[in-house]
Amino acid sequence: MTMYSSDRIKIPAGFWTGLRQLGIVAHDVVRKAQLPITIISDPVVTTAQYFAIWQAYSDLIDDTAKGIIKLATSFETDHYPPTVLATYHARDYRDALKRMARYKQMCPPERLHIIEEGEHCTIEIESLQSEQPVPSILVGITLAFLLELGRRGTGQPLTAKCVEFSTHSIGDLQILESYFGCRIQLGTDFNRLTIHRADLDRPFVSYNAELLEILTPVLEQSLNEQVRCPSITETAMWIMKRSLTGGRPDIQTIASELGISERTLQRRLAEEGTNFKHLLTKVRHEQAKKYLADPSLDIKEVAFLIGYEDQNSFYRAFQLWEGATPLRWRTDHLDLNLVID
Known part of the structure; x- marks a missing residue:
């Protein structure tokens, strides 16, 4: 069965032709985006490449x-x-x-x-x-x-x-x-x-x-x-987010919810270029920033919500992710929001 992933985006057939009609050369866009020139003939790109193409177009116009x-x-x-x-x-x-x-x-x-x-x-x-x-x-x-x-x-x-x-x-x-x-x-x-x-x-x-x-x-x-046919990566991450609070979801639990074996889950994640440990870290990182952006939650609560029983372990992990403590990150981002507002 074919698997779909939101990280694979189809480029419309007339996209590059349309840019050319506007006086924008495809090769200039690709070079500006720092992407391989062969991407012009590739009907499917990653999200990062797709965004880079649009940003390059934006940079090339007045x-x-x-x-x-x-x-x-x-x-x-x-x-x-x-x-x-x-x-x-x-x-x-x-x-x-x-x-x-x-x-x-x-x-x-x-x-x-x-x-x-x-x-x-x-x-x-x-x-x-x-x-x-x-x-x-x-x-x-x-x-x-x-x-x-x-x-x-x-x-x-x-x-x-x-x-x-x-x-x-x-x-x-x-x-x-x-x-x-x-x-x-x-x-x-x-x-x-x-x-x-x-x-x-x-x-x-x-x-x-x-x-x-x-x-x-x-x-x-x-x-x-x-x-x-949703992406197995997306589905696994969704289950992880539901299962984080107060504990660390293991691969056996996620595989069981998906109705597949642990080995099958490992294989299918590998086919999509990732692994269970990486996904769990990614989910914790994303959720940590989301919760820290809410000033009504204290740091201990945030640690619990993303599966850390030990607050010190959360501090060490967050320091690796962002190069700053959770408190420092929250203070910086809240201050930035106040300046923008």
Whole structure:
């Protein structure tokens, strides 16, 4: 059975062609990202490589805001991958956004959440990566394309109600506000687009029922296969997080919850380039930073929550991970947040 991993991201077939149309040479992007030149012909990359490509694109253009709008508006529909093509030919804007959110599950590293409430509809981007920050330009392109989808599909100059970025810098705000038709908020807790709910009922002039009849079954099959086959690494880490409090989950326990033998678990983790000890350390490290960011938890509680009965052992481990004590790390990060706020 094929295993899927959120660390493997498919590059759309027309991606490099689209950049070339904007005057951006693929080789320049790859060199800027410090990646092997052969990656241009590789249809699948890691999350780190994917983010590096987007950051390199951002670095090569004059202004991040300009880069966002150019890429969101310049791609021709014949360069859209099937997951996006199905949204472009949806019945109306609501149907298109729902399809986008559903099929985005096959395109890490983020997920879309749609909330309709009152007169507004909010589409929020949830990052599936806790270690690597998503490049601001990638977030911006995603939000811009969600509005662009509505504009192209309805044939109307739709505007947003509000756009929020968690970053504190996104380039020329005036350019972005002119494109979205609303105020841009920076440094928020979310990356999200808020639109007028009434626009969701607007029919798509690009609606193509016959094409959807062809695309939908294929996309649904691909989605179901992916959902049925999660990465063993991701699943093991999820179980570890549930099992950390007050103790150290062992490989026998995790293997038992997965319904496989210890040896099989070791083999399948090795096939995905990791091992049990590394995953446990990674989970503890991630959870430690998450809990330390909450000032209501004292250090002893944090140690317990990530499976350390001995507080001194937690201090030694955290010192190795971050080069600072838990208290020092918390103080530095809380002070940084106060400065940013």
